[in-house]
Amino acid sequence: MSRAFHKLFPHPVLTLILTVVWTLLQNEISAGMVVFGIILGVIIPWATSAWWPDRPRGFHLGKMLSYTLIVMWDIIVANIQVAWIVLTVPNSKLRPAWVVVPLDLRQPEAISILAGTITLTPGTVSADLSDAGHSLLVHALHTDDPDAVRDEIKQRYEARLKEIFV
Amino acid sequence: MTVDLILTFAIAALLIVGAIFTLVGAIGLIKLPDGMTRLHAPTKVGTIGVGAMLLASMINSYVYGEGSMHELLIMAFLFVTAPISANFMAKVHIHRRACDQPPAPPRDDTWSTLDTPEEDKEHVETTA
Numbered sequence: 001m002s003r004a005f006h007k008l009f010p011h012p013v014l015t016l017i018l019t020v021v022w023t024l025l026q027n028e029i030s031a032g033m034v035v036f037g038i039i040l041g042v043i044i045p046w047a048t049s050a051w052w053p054d055r056p057r058g059f060h061l062g063k064m065l066s067y068t069l070i071v072m073w074d075i076i077v078a079n080i081q082v083a084w085i086v087l088t089v090p091n092s093k094l095r096p097a098w099v100v101v102p103l104d105l106r107q108p109e110a111i112s113i114l115a116g117t118i119t120l121t122p123g124t125v126s127a128d129l130s131d132a133g134h135s136l137l138v139h140a141l142h143t144d145d146p147d148a149v150r151d152e153i154k155q156r157y158e159a160r161l162k163e164i165f166v
Numbered sequence: 167m168t169v170d171l172i173l174t175f176a177i178a179a180l181l182i183v184g185a186i187f188t189l190v191g192a193i194g195l196i197k198l199p200d201g202m203t204r205l206h207a208p209t210k211v212g213t214i215g216v217g218a219m220l221l222a223s224m225i226n227s228y229v230y231g232e233g234s235m236h237e238l239l240i241m242a243f244l245f246v247t248a249p250i251s252a253n254f255m256a257k258v259h260i261h262r263r264a265c266d267q268p269p270a271p272p273r274d275d276t277w278s279t280l281d282t283p284e285e286d287k288e289h290v291e292t293t294a
Contacts, residue, residue: 021242024235079187079214086194086207096203098268119249120213125205126249127256130271131281137268139256141206 008042010049013059015041058166067160074121074156082123085142099124099138099146101153110165111136117157124149173229177222184218191215202256202265209252217241 009015015038022037023029085094101118105111115126115136123141130137140149194207220237227234259265260279268277275281 021239024239027234027236075213082194082206083187083190086190086197091197091199094199094203096266098266100269100271102272115253116246116249119209119252120245123206125202125209125252125256127202127253128260128268128277128279130273131275131278132273134273135271137271137277139202139205141203 009045011045011052013061014045017041018044060164060166063160063164067157067164070156070160071117071121078121078123082141085123089142094142095144097140097143097146097149099140099143099149099153101136101138101150101158103134103136103158104154105158105161105165106133107165108133110161114153114157114161118153124153170229173225177226177229180218180222180225184215184222186215187218188215200265201259205252205255205259209248213245213248216244 018041019034019037022040023034026033103111103114105114111129111133115129118124118126118136118138123143125139126136127139128137129135138149138153140146143149191207195204198204198207220241224234224237257279260268260277271277
């Protein structure tokens, strides 16, 4: 039963997202379009599963939602901080730095979400991954203490992502 | 009536906020000294600038029209794609040695952008 389910829905979360996106694209909710969205949501993950063979084993949707809210809040705060830095700190006093974040996460999906989060939040851009995927290279716009930036990324985001992808 | 008025002010405020952040992003692009720091201004300030304007558009459509959820999709697509373009630009800067070289990673050999296969090495040095 579970095997047949996985064959039909290789990526259940992707199915859900595709259905919701299709329905939003219509800009109005009608039964026909929701059904068509579900059909797309089944066909697309099934047809593309050859290029995405390993699915994350466990995925907590509820924790992902609270993570999204935290990140949204951080983005707003980050924007104000970065705007302040851009407008008030002269270039000569700007202290950009490389920050190396050792990764405990192993799933590629989790690492890409972490990298995306880092780029969207406080003055940091994720720039590169080491060749075997054990560290993430992050560029900070203005920091006096790169270690504090690294610890914050690990505690605030990576710890939560570890609970989402189990 | 009063709700309409409040929402109209909310739309105006969001448009102003969006415009201010977009302006700061543009200023940052001009002002910041090198490629890597310049990357920070548009990726960050751009997201909230566009986000606030889209929120204003959404409220406006609900107050004066039929209501629209397309803006949520635009925001979602923007948030998914912005880090990828930023990552590509950062990789280009590292690859062309256009910025300070990053420290070596603690556990692995090198960063994947600098991980040139042995047979291509000479070629890279001559073009760089």
